[in-house]
Amino acid sequence: MRRRNNVPLLILFLLTTLFLANSQTKAGASDQLPAAPAASSQSPANPQSAPASAAPPPASTGQVAAPNASPNSAQNPDSSDSGVFVFRRQVEEVVLHATVIDDKQRIVTSLDKGDFNVYEDGHPQTITSFRHEDIPVAMGIVVDNSGSMREKRQKVNAAALNLVRSSNPNDEVFIVNFNDEYYLDQDFTSNINKLKEGLEKIEARGGTALYDAVVASADHLKKDAKLEKKVIFVVTDGEDNESAETLEQAVRRLQGENGPTVYAIGILEGEEHPKHAKRALQIMSERTGGIAFFPKTLDEVDAISRSVAHDIRSQYTIAYKPTTPKNQGGYRQVKVDARSRSYGKLTVRTKSGYYAGTEPASGAQ
Numbered sequence: 001m002r003r004r005n006n007v008p009l010l011i012l013f014l015l016t017t018l019f020l021a022n023s024q025t026k027a028g029a030s031d032q033l034p035a036a037p038a039a040s041s042q043s044p045a046n047p048q049s050a051p052a053s054a055a056p057p058p059a060s061t062g063q064v065a066a067p068n069a070s071p072n073s074a075q076n077p078d079s080s081d082s083g084v085f086v087f088r089r090q091v092e093e094v095v096l097h098a099t100v101i102d103d104k105q106r107i108v109t110s111l112d113k114g115d116f117n118v119y120e121d122g123h124p125q126t127i128t129s130f131r132h133e134d135i136p137v138a139m140g141i142v143v144d145n146s147g148s149m150r151e152k153r154q155k156v157n158a159a160a161l162n163l164v165r166s167s168n169p170n171d172e173v174f175i176v177n178f179n180d181e182y183y184l185d186q187d188f189t190s191n192i193n194k195l196k197e198g199l200e201k202i203e204a205r206g207g208t209a210l211y212d213a214v215v216a217s218a219d220h221l222k223k224d225a226k227l228e229k230k231v232i233f234v235v236t237d238g239e240d241n242e243s244a245e246t247l248e249q250a251v252r253r254l255q256g257e258n259g260p261t262v263y264a265i266g267i268l269e270g271e272e273h274p275k276h277a278k279r280a281l282q283i284m285s286e287r288t289g290g291i292a293f294f295p296k297t298l299d300e301v302d303a304i305s306r307s308v309a310h311d312i313r314s315q316y317t318i319a320y321k322p323t324t325p326k327n328q329g330g331y332r333q334v335k336v337d338a339r340s341r342s343y344g345k346l347t348v349r350t351k352s353g354y355y356a357g358t359e360p361a362s363g364a365q
Contacts, residue, residue: 092326093128093319094120097229097261097289098350099311100338107314111340116348118320119335129319136170137312138188138225140217140260143199144236145177150204152267155298156235157199159305163233164195166309172227174220175199178213179206180242188224210236211243211250214262214284218253221260230260231290231312235301237267239277247280254288255354257326263308264292265301289350318350326356 096118100108113130141160143149149156164173175186175198186198214234221230232254240247254262264281268274278294285292291311293304322332332355336348 096318101347117337125320134313136168137229138227139231142176142234146179159302163305182213207242209242210240211245235265262288262290329357
C-alpha cells in the first residue's frame, strides 16, 4: 500500500504553531498563574496531594467499607440515636451482630440504638457504635463429604450456591469439604462458578471430622478474612467421629474475640446417635448467635439456606467498650435486650459470650 506524502502539511503546521506561541507570549503570563495550584491539587499522579480533611460520605447513604478494606477501618459514629450509625471498630471495643425476633418469629429491622441494652457479666454497658445495614461478610461454607452424604450432595450443593446468590454480592466465601480430613477446595471468592467447582470436589468416603473442619475454618476466617463480619455455614448428616478437637475445644475457638456466627443444618434421618449430633450443632450455633436447623426432608435444605441469607442481611451491628478491660482476659457472658413500644416481646439472638484477648491458633493441620 502506498503512503501519503505529508511533508507540505508538516511545514504548514510548524509555521502555525510558532505564530500562535508568539501571540500568547505577548498576551502576558498573568492569565495562566491561577490555574497552576488547581492543577497540582487534582493531579492523579500524586494521590498524597488530596486534602486530608476531605469530608466522608454522609451516614444516610448506607455506604460501607470496600471488601478489601482493613477489618478495623471505618468511620466514627455520628451523634444521632435514631438513624443509621456509621461504624468504627476500636481495638478495645466488643462488636456484636444481633438478630431481633418478635413473638411471631418474624425478624424486626426497624429498631434504634435506644431500644437496646447490652450487659457483660450482668453489668450494663454503654453502646459506643450502632448501625443496621446489610454489610458484606466473610463466610466459610463447610460441607460434610463423608460416605453417607453421597446421595445428598447434589441438593446440598444447590442450596449452598443459593445461599451465596441470596447474600450480599460483596461477600467473600470459601469452601471446605470434610470427611475424616478437611480440605480447602476454594479460597475466598465471590465468583459463583468457582464456588460451584469447589462444592463439586466430592470424594464421599470415610468418617466425620466436623469439629476439626469447623475449627480450621474459624482460624482461616480469623487469619485471612478481609471483612470483619464472619459466618460459618455448616451442613452435616452425622455425629463427629474422627476429630482431634473436642466439642468444647471447638466452641472455645468459635467464641474467641470477633469469632464467627455459626449456622448449621443437620440432616439426621437415620443417624445412629441423632441426639448427640443435634446437641453439638445446637451448642455451636446458639453460643455464637446463629441457628441450627434439622429438616425432616432433604428438600427443605434450599429454603433454609435462603432464610439464613435473610437472617445475616437483617442483623444489627452493636459495639461497646467493656467496663472490665479486655486485657484482663477471661470469658465474658454477653446479653442483649431490646424493647420497643411498637412491638410486644422481642428476642435478641447474638453470641452468648466471648474470650477476651487473643486466642491461640489451632493445632490442627
